Amino acid sequence: MAGTNPRVTVITLGGTISMSGSTGLVAPTLSAADLVAAIPGLDGTDIDVHVRDLMRIPGGSLTFTDILTVHDAIREELEQGSTGTVVVQGTDTIEESAYLLQLLHDAAGPIVVTGAMRNPTQPSPDGPANLLAAIRVAADERSRGRGCLVVLNDQVHAARHVAKTHTIATNAFASGASGPLGWVVEGEVRYGHPPVPRATKPRRPLRPTSPATVGMITATLGDDGSWISDFAQRFDGLVVAGFGAGHVPMTWADHLEKACAQQPVVLASRITTGPSLTNTYGFTGSESDLISRGLIPSGDLGPYKARVLLWALLADSTSPAGIRAAFTEHNHA
Template sequence: MVLSKVVVLSLGGTISSIPSSGPGVVPRLTGKDLVESVPQVAEVAEVEAESLRQMPSSDLTLEDLTEVALEVKERIDGGASGVVITQGTDSIEETAFAMDLLVQGDAPVVVTGAMRNPTLPGADGPANLLASVRVAASRAARGLGALVVMNDEIHAARFVKKTHTQSPSTFQSPSTGPIGWVSEGDVRVALRLPARHVLGMPPDGAGHSVALLKLALGEDGRLLPAVRQAGYAGLVVEAFGGGHVPSGMVGALEQLASEMPVVLASRTGSGDVLRRTYGFAGSEMDLLSRGLIWGGMLDGLKARLLLTFLLRHGKDREEIRAAFEKWYI
């Protein structure tokens, strides 16, 4: 039997963290170390491992993710059936969504990590890595885009989010649930997404950045002028509920939306932003009529990534608006 070729790219994180000379654990294990610690992967695929970064995932940047996406593309073009990225769980949902936007083709790109480092009883890194290699090598996972595999569950990048600071079952997809799972070594895909929306790699040197503002009770909008002054090219607003802001912010948001793309998302983290239900000042109908862009089902983190990469591709306001509309399909 000829095994599929799977490449494991390590970025650091809890899955690779062990004690150092100071307090706590820090990322030290390489991609090769991780693969060698799980000998069962050799029965699943021909695995090649490389360390691209050695850092906590809170230190990753969009430039790092673009470089990782380029490496993933090169490995797939070079014959890999799939790629597994290991990293810290803090930003897994953002890495997965970035890979979904940037990497074209049907080969699975799986992002995984661990909630318990290798020094703890019940460390989940080895099981997550093995399950991820199984998914990356599986024909069932082809065409699904980027995935997060944790706790034997398979989550689509566009839906998944981290929901708990410590639990091994932290990764959930509130709007849909997992699209599949791993059972007795078999990859089961129960749901397939209707469409993928891939942007591809942005041009070299594209450096637009987007701010993310989460609203709280009593917000008055005084931070909004700072978004422009700090040099951001766009803004995502995580508004209340279905897409609502305090009425006192409306004027400042309208002014900012006339100067840059401002996307309206919800701080709830699941469900669509409304479009035609409420009509009060600061409601979704009011804000959309003033030029804000409907964020659809994407939460603030994912809307920020999509807006950033659209800007880096040189898309104008109407193209950006159309791109967000697609994510409803």
């Protein structure tokens, strides 16, 4: 609305940014109002900030159902006039929760996910700066139509590409070969890339009465895979985090082919940067061998995001052919 200040709603879920304690150990206790009150320089902006507390839990305890609840809250805030929303959570699961929000979100108003690597009891906590940058990004007109973004360390990342790459550093988040979409410099949001087409999302709001379950198995040296068949029976779908460009021990191949007869199995790479291949290597357990046995290539989606996409598709009752087509579409979006 021309002539009015942008309105941003800050939704808090907990995490390091909201932690406090007096015994040397910390837990999530701070409210959204507490976090916003601790931001230096916010009063000097023209942004109207509203707060909404949803949860106060560590990032590693969030569930798919929690993120559906968050998206409901985001939709409500945007419908009630917010320019954009900021989701504050623990960094442990940001790359997964942000990607699920990206899949669910079809409104123009941006979602910006942020958190902190240093809790407020430590010297130079990064939470206030991250939250201020996230609020600026959510309020910026150029963020519209970009879906879900992740903002930390004054960098703006696409939810599809961002990953946590360090356990404690304040510059822990990176977007691999893609790099960040933009930066916050002297309070100004600067984008280096235009908005890109959005990939397929579930066709209707997800309300699974029996939530889908997706397991993930990681290829490791010397593992014969004899346990895979029993493990696979526990899940509706599987993601394989293979070696290199998408390889597994040759002893795994028959077990994974058997699993493909029962459920969708997606092949990704355990390497953090770079795509899995489809047609380069030809040995047993190679990417081409596994695809010929029925595995679905994840392309440049790493195993964690591939698991999120597979879960969303299964929860949306997508057919096997539709699942395969969705992964193809996501790798060309």
